[in-house]
Amino acid sequence: MALMLMAVPRENRAVFRWGAILATLGSLVLALFVFAKFEPNTDLTSINHGYAFVQTAEWIPALGISFHVGVDGVSVLLVLMAAIVAFAAACCASGIKAREKEFAILLLLMTGGILGAFMALDIFLMYFLHELALIPTFIMIGVWGRGENREFAAYKTTLYLSLGALLALVGLIMIYLHYETFNLPDIIHRIQADHGDLMTTGQQGLVFALLMFGLGILVGLWPFHTWAPLAYGAAPTATAMMHAGVIKKFGLFMLIRVALPILPDGAQQWLPVLAWLCLGNLLYCGLVAMRQKDLNGLISNSSVAHMGFVFLGIASMTFIGLTGSVMVMVAHGLLAALAFALSGHLHQQARTLDMDKLGGLLTVMPFWGTLLLMAVLAGCGLPGFANFAGEITVFFGAWKTIPLITGIAAWAALVIGAVYMLRAARQLLHGPRADDAPHTDDIPGWHKLPFIILLGALLLFGFAPKLLTNKIETASESLEHVVEMYKRK
C-alpha cells in the first residue's frame, strides 16, 4: 500500500504538466485513504507495534538495510500534509514555461522521495529518500530560479544542506555501528526491552549533537538558517512550496523519530541548548522578517521563525509539547505552501515583490487579497487556523518544563509575528495604489483550486484539531516512552 504511494509519483511522466498534477492527485487520494483507514498494529509482541501499512523487502542485507516502510500516528499526518502540498505545488507549477518535462520529473522525484522518507522505517532508507528529494531542489533553484542571485543561492543552499545531511549521516552511521542494523522498530524494540540496549552517555552526547546540528542546518536552526531566505527568494514557486512546506520538516521528523528515542541521554545534554537556540529562531528571524521590503524575504524569514515553535516543543520534552510540535509541522507546512504560492502568483503578475512598489491590491485582486489576509492571520496564530492549535499546544507543553523560555517566546514571538505580518498586509492590500504600479490579475478559474485546498485544510485542522490529535494519540505510547526515558534520571 505505502509502496504504491511511493511508486506512483515516479511513473507518470507522459503528459508532463497534467501528468504531474494527476500523479500528485493520485498520491493525495492514496494519502487520504491511508489517513482514513489508518489503524495501527496493536499486537504488542509484534516488532511493528504501533505502525500500519507496513511493507518490507530485502534491499542490501549485507549491511542490514532493508526496504521497510510503514506509518504511525505521526508520520501519517506528515504524509497527508506532504501529499496535499505536492498536489498544490504541481498545480502551481504552470508558471514554468521552459523545460516543463524536466521540471515535472524533478517535482515528482521530490514528492516520491519525501513521501517515502516520511514512511521509511529503515534509517538508511529514510536518509536515502530524503537526499533524493533534496537534490532536485538544488537543480530547480539553479535552472528555473529567478533573480540575479540564483546561482549563488543554489551554491549556498547546496553546500549548507549537504553539510547538514553529512553531519547527520555520520551520526546515523555511529548509531548503526552500535546496533548493527538500520531497522528503526528493531532498534527501538531493543531499547524498550528490560535491559535497555543504549549507547554510552558520551557517545550519545556526540551523536545527538551531530544529529541536532546536522538536521538543524536542514531545518534552518538559528544560527544556521542563512541559506533559507536566499534559497526561497530564488526558488521557483513550486520548489519553494515543497521545500519550505514539506522537505524542511524532514529534519524535525528525524529528530523526533530517531534522535529522541535512541539517544535519551544525549537529548538530556543538548535539549537545553536547543531551547535557547530556538529563541534565536523566534526572535532574531522574526526581527529580520520585520525589516524585509520583499514579500518573499518576509515569508521565508517568518517560515524560519516558525520553526522555532517546533524546536521549542521538542525541547520541552513533554508529551503535549511533542504533540504540539507535530501539529505545528503540519500546520506550518500548509501555511508555508500557501504563502509561497501566493507570492509566486504575485511575482508572476507583477514581476516584483517589493512591497514599497505595490499597494491596494485588495481592490484589483480580491480573491488573492482575501487569501493573503487569511494566510497572514494564520501566521499570526489567530484561533481558527491550525497554527493556533499547534502553537498553543506547544506553549502548554513547554510551560511545564521551561517556563522562562516559553514566556519569552510567547510574548515576543507572537508580538513580533503580528507586527510583520500585519504590516505586510497593510502595505500590500490596503493603501493607495502607486501610479506606476504594475498591472496584476487575480487568480483565474481552476487555478484557485490549490489555494482553496490549502486554506481549507488549514481551517479544517484549525476548527477540528482532534483530527490531528487523534492520530498522534495512537503514537502516544512511543512518544510517552520517549519522555519517560528522558526523565528517567
Next chain:
Amino acid sequence: MNLTLISLEIGVALLGVLVLLAGLWTPPNRQHLLGFCTALGLTIVLALLVKQGVAVDPITDSSGGFVLDGLAVFFKALFLLAGILVTLLTMGFSNRLRTAGAEVYALNCFALCGMLFAASANSFVMLFVSIELITITFYVLTSLQSHRLRSLEAGVKYLILGAAASAIMVFGIALIYGSAHTLQFNFIANGLAAGHMKQLLLFQLGALLLLAGLAFKIAAVPFQVWAPDVYQGAPTPVTAFLAIGSKAAGFVLLLRVLYTAFQVQPDGPRLLEPAALLSLMAAATILFGSLCALRQRNLKRLLGYASIASAGYALLGIVALNERGAAAVLVYLAGYLFAIVAAFTVISILTPDDEDEDLSILAELHQRSPMMAVTLTLAVASLAGIPPLAGFIGKFLLLRAVIEPTATFPWLVSVALLGVVASLYYYFGIIREIFWGTGQWWTEKKPESARIKLADSQVVVLLICLLGMLVLGLYPQPLLELATDAVQVLKLAN
C-alpha cells in the same frame, strides 16, 4: 611455473601482439576495426574469467609469487572491464592521435597485462615487475599525441618522477630483502610472526620506502605532484585508464603488501604502525585534492585533482585496518570506474582537437546532446557521492569503516566531511556549466550549439557506465557480497 594459472595474462599479452602485427597489414582507414577486435578479445577474456570463477582455496604457483584468489579475481575483472571501456573509448579518439593506430590498442593491452599481474602479485619481484610494466607502458601512452606539446611534457614529467619513484621502491625492496632474506609475502609474514626478523630498523625503513613507491602510484600526498600535469597532458582515453587502472593497481598492491606481507592488524605484532602515517596521508591527500580542485577551470586537471582526493577517500578504508574497510575500498573503486570513465568519455568527445579542456566547452551541452549531459551529470554526482548512485555507496562504506566507535580518528572524519563538501562545490560547478553555462564569458564567442552525433562505440561506453552507476547504486548487494568475499583472503579482523 604453471602456465594455465596465468592463461588470462598470456591471453591479453598475445592479443596485444596480434593487434600489433595485424596493424601492419591494415590500411589506415580501417584501423578502428582493430579496436573493435581488441575489445571483443578482452570481452572474451573477461567472460573466461567469470566462467572460471573464484576457486575455494587460493591457488599459488610453486614459488608462491603469483596467487589466484578472490581478491585477484575481483581486481582482474575490474581491470578487464576498464580495459574494454577504454579500448572502446580509444576507438572514437584514434583519429586525433595521428601517429598511432594499432599501437594504442596494443599498448593498452600490455598495460592491462601488467595490471592483471599486479592483481595476483604475492612477492616483491612480481610487484615490481608488474608495476614497471604498467608504468613504462603509460610513459609511452601519455606522450602518444606527439604533435601536442602538452602531451610530450606530460610524458617527460611522468617518466622522470616515475623513474625516481621506482628507484625508491626498488631500494626499499632491497632493504626488506636484506633483513628478511625472502621476497615472498607469506614468508615475510611468517618471519615477522615468529620474530625472526633481524635488523628491524632496516626492515622498517624498507617498508617506508616501498610505501612511498606505492603512494606514487595512487597519487597520494606527498607523491601527488605528477597527477594534475599528467592527467591534463595525456590523451583523454589514456587519462581515463590512468585514473582507474593504474590507481586500482596501486590499491590492490597496497592491500596485499600491508595485510599479507606486513600483517598490519590493530592487535597484530607491533612492528609497523602505519595507521597513524596512513591516516595523516589520507587527510592530507583529501585536503590537497579538494582545495586545489576548487578554482580549477581545466576539466581534465580538475578531475586530476579530484582523483587525488578520491585516492584519499579510498585510503580511509585502509586506515581502518579491518575487513569492512578493505571491502569498502573495493566497492568504492568499482563505483569509481564507471563514473570516471563516463566523465572522461564525455570530455574526449567534446574537446576540440588541440584545445584546452576549459569548463566552457560544456556550455549548452544539455541542448547539444542530452545523453552526454545526463551521463556527465550523473557521473560527477556519483563522484561527489550523492545517492542513489554507485559513488554514494562507496563513500558511505568508507565512512562507516573509519567511524568505528573505538577509532581514534575523529579529526580524520571531519577532514573527510570537509573534503566531501568542497567536492560538492567543484562538481556542482561542472553541473552548472552543463545546464546554465554561458560559454566563454570573457570573449564574445557564443558557445557551440550544433548537435553532437555520437559514434556507436561511444554510445556503448556511455550506456555501460550509466547502467553501472545506477545498478551499483540502487542494488549494491551483489557487489558487496563479492567484495566481502574477496577480502576474506587478507585474513583481517572484522
